[in-house]
Amino acid sequence: MLEPYNLPFAIAFALMLAMLVIQMLGFLDFDLDIDSDADGGIGAGPVDGLLTLLGLGRIPLTVWLVLFLLVFGSAGLGIQALAHELTGGPLDVWLAALLAGGGTLPVTAALARPVGKIIPQDETTAVSTDTLVGRRAVITDGVARSGSPARARVTDRHGHPHHVMVEPHEAGSQFYAGDEILLVRREDNTFFATGMAERRLSPIGS
Known part of the structure; x- marks a missing residue:
């Protein structure tokens, strides 16, 4: 593996191992925010469509990169062994690297679907918090009042759940556990929401 003709593939394995260590230590936690439907359809733009076809909308970017490096390194070593x-x-x-790279992209895209299914779906993904604005949520704990936020659960465009603190957008409104709301804006770590239906009556004595 340390021969000069295997250098790109050795570097790929080294980078893969480094990313795994960094990810496990929690220092590298980012995702590529791509809007794709559940069937893996192409997004509105050509760039989004290309990235979705490559599997980047199915799994976090760090996981995709680890897969890519693993496949690239393995393919390169296999090509050189066959030669x-x-x-x-x-x-x-450079010819071996070109051949390996050309085959790595479709293989990585094919692996992204099954890998995406086995990644725990209850983990918070690192999509931008601002992308949650405009999405529906459900109050899970407490009563949300102006100046007194309550906990709510919202799913991002990839179907991953997030728990956020919510206050009513309209002064005087209140949301109770189970109420469905729409997140309309965010200030720091607090979201503001409007109700999706008429608020149920407050329990007597509350």
């Missing part, structure tokens, strides 16, 4: 068997020597390092 040794057939010709008695390795291919030019």
